[in-house]
Amino acid sequence: MLSEIEGPLYEIKADLFKGLAHPVRIRVLEILSASPDHSCTVGELLGEIGIEASHLSQHLATLRRHRVVTSERTGSAVTYSLAHPKIAELLAIARVFLRDTLAGARALLDEVDARA
Amino acid sequence: MLSEIEGPLYEIKADLFKGLAHPVRIRVLEILSASPDHSCTVGELLGEIGIEASHLSQHLATLRRHRVVTSERTGSAVTYSLAHPKIAELLAIARVFLRDTLAGARALLDEVDARA
């Protein structure tokens, strides 16, 4: 806990990006971003993502550890929420960057194809 | 190349975050973000960051591979630039998120301390 808080900001940022560096975790965050109140039960996430419950649980634990999501138990159901609106923004910006970058790469590919 | 372009967007996003998931790489990007024209020579980066040249080179190669930076050789000097303005935005948003999150964590810590 303490060890996560302390240290230069660039280290903490890198650590945050580590927490985001897996496809399943991105999917979770995007599903949450698109949900009412930015919240979903684990059951709902399981239905959307379609992986084994324990696999998803491992990834949710990672997201919790990085404080990217919060969880709340209600009876036997657990609801996950985005911990901060900036997470959705982060994903949106990443999408713009990738859209532009991939567009550029595809343009290059098309050019090479046109020459073949 | 092709393999990087193809696949679901959430996989590509996760890959991007992998590229950002190291302190040295964050420092590079932040130094570039803060520089005129978002550009710096490797020599300047070495001076700022103070690690061994080959270590930095490895990280710069990772950033190039993820298309987060571009490089241009001029004589014996190589200049690195941010490949897209959104990268600087990504870092700025991450900072806001972390500032808020860390502030919350510190508040909790202070509370616990106050009880001890």
Next chain:
DNA sequence: TTATGAGATGATGAAACCATCATATGGTCC
């Protein structure tokens, strides 16, 4: 052409992350 400066790449072992299965824990109902 050789020497030198700047920067990149190759190689390798250690550390961290991932995939996956087994098991544990929390909650509800009968």
Next chain:
DNA sequence: GGACCATATGATGGTTTCATCATCTCATAA
């Protein structure tokens, strides 16, 4: 309290990333 559902955690081998040293490549000057 036991059975069942929902979810989390533990364990372990495989894969990827990281740290670091050695070496290579590009460019320039003499």
